[in-house]
Amino acid sequence: MNFAPGQIPLLGWSRKQWEDWLTDHDCSPVHATSLIRGIHRHGETDPERIDSIPQTVRSDLCGRTECTLPDVVESSRARDGTRKWLLRLTCGNVVEMVLIPARGRATLCLSSQAGCALGCTFCRTARSGFERNLSAHEIVSQLWLVRHRLQPDIPVTHVVFMGMGEPLANLGAVAGAADLLRDSHAYSLGRRQVTVSTAGLIPGIDRLRKVADVSLAVSLHAPDDALRTQLMPINARYPIDDLLAACRRYAAGRARKHKIIIEYVLLDGVNDHPECARVLAQRLRGLPCKVNLIPFNAFPGGGYAASPEPVRSRFREILCEEGIVATTRRPRGDDIAAACGQLAGDIQRSREHRPWIGHAIPVHRSQPAASGAMV
Ligand code: SAH
Numbered sequence: 001m002n003f004a005p006g007q008i009p010l011l012g013w014s015r016k017q018w019e020d021w022l023t024d025h026d027c028s029p030v031h032a033t034s035l036i037r038g039i040h041r042h043g044e045t046d047p048e049r050i051d052s053i054p055q056t057v058r059s060d061l062c063g064r065t066e067c068t069l070p071d072v073v074e075s076s077r078a079r080d081g082t083r084k085w086l087l088r089l090t091c092g093n094v095v096e097m098v099l100i101p102a103r104g105r106a107t108l109c110l111s112s113q114a115g116c117a118l119g120c121t122f123c124r125t126a127r128s129g130f131e132r133n134l135s136a137h138e139i140v141s142q143l144w145l146v147r148h149r150l151q152p153d154i155p156v157t158h159v160v161f162m163g164m165g166e167p168l169a170n171l172g173a174v175a176g177a178a179d180l181l182r183d184s185h186a187y188s189l190g191r192r193q194v195t196v197s198t199a200g201l202i203p204g205i206d207r208l209r210k211v212a213d214v215s216l217a218v219s220l221h222a223p224d225d226a227l228r229t230q231l232m233p234i235n236a237r238y239p240i241d242d243l244l245a246a247c248r249r250y251a252a253g254r255a256r257k258h259k260i261i262i263e264y265v266l267l268d269g270v271n272d273h274p275e276c277a278r279v280l281a282q283r284l285r286g287l288p289c290k291v292n293l294i295p296f297n298a299f300p301g302g303g304y305a306a307s308p309e310p311v312r313s314r315f316r317e318i319l320c321e322e323g324i325v326a327t328t329r330r331p332r333g334d335d336i337a338a339a340c341g342q343l344a345g346d347i348q349r350s351r352e353h354r355p356w357i358g359h360a361i362p363v364h365r366s367q368p369a370a371s372g373a374m375v
Contacts, residue, residue, distance in 0.1 A: 012137030015180075069149075072150070073094065097163055108159050110142050115130045168205065168208060206250075217261035227276075247289070268306060291327070292328075
């Protein structure tokens with residue numbers, strides 16, 4: 001967000017940033033806890049109203065904080081209870097977030113960038129090109145909005161960075177947001193309740209390992225470099241062996257039971273042959289991981305189709321026979337275009353039906369109507 005210089009972005013500051021600020025202003029850093037509790041736990045946007053901090057701190061903060069929230073442009077609810085919100089940020093960029101309630105848990109899928117620069121060929125977000133990184137404030141404001149304004153009755157138990165964008169290309173903001181998601185006085189989520197999903201930015205994986213304690217999901221989608229580079233151009237820079245080595249380093253620095261999630265979207269006739277499953281299993285052998293098979297969600301002009309159910313089942317069986325834990329992700333919210341790969345279509349519809357949304361989309365966009373996010 002475009003905050004005035006010197007303004008504190010209220011939802012984006014981590015404990016460390018508050019502590020440093022308090023110390024610089026001759027106040028005790030212990031008040032960071034009250035600030036974080038007031039803002040994130042109790043939903044306060046005006047530090048003047050946080051009674052548990054001393055009046056001197058409140059006066060020092062007076063006029064120095066800013067808490068601009070995204071506009072909720074559209075909201076929809078699927079038959080299965082999945083909720084989707086289209087958010088317009090202050091600079092006009094539009095992102096989406098999805099809340100997926102399921103037995104005893106509710107997963108919020110956050111966006112970390114408007115658009116994406118990586119160009120994966122099966123992903124609709126890629127078609128919008130890259131617009132900009134979200135700030136930590138903008139990332140956290142998605143959860144803050146759900147918790148304090150949009151859906152306070154549904155406690156968010158899991159957060160996944162699987163919305164728009166490549167989180168490891170915006171690591172500073174994502175790590176700052178992850179700090180708050182994990183902070184016991186803010187959202188208090190466990191390491192297995194926060195998942196960062198990446199297309200495979202190796203330096204980002206190595207850095208994430210050092211700056212955040214969260215789960216890692218890697219979008220692999222192919223068992224060999226030739227096919228993966230075809231689907232995900234980033235593979236030319238960070239090929240599979242190097243990527244899996246980075247996954248091993250990540251897992252080695254974690255608790256013993258920690259597993260990397262390997263995401264694999266099944267594309268009809270492209271990466272779903274039984275031989276692909278066998279090669280995949282061989283490559284993953286020895287890596288503490290579980291494979292999450294994602295049924296492809298087709299979109300107009302996407303050029304791919306979803307693998308039929310029997311092919312998906314056989315693929316999973318082969319992985320299991322080879323000793324790899326594999327599950328199939330159930331598409332959620334597809335009737336409101338909230339499942340993987342469907343969100344872009346919804347923005348397009350919104351823009352067609354509501355021309356006033358159009359001004360929120362930057363004019364330098366190279367292709368028409370194509371933001372989008374995956375869940
Ligand atoms: N940039 C991150 C987050 C992307 S979204 C990453 O690449 O991991 C989360 C998942 O949805 C990724 O695994 C992505 O490859 C997948 N995905 C993208 N388009 C899809 C589609 N049309 N159908 C199903 N899954 C898709």
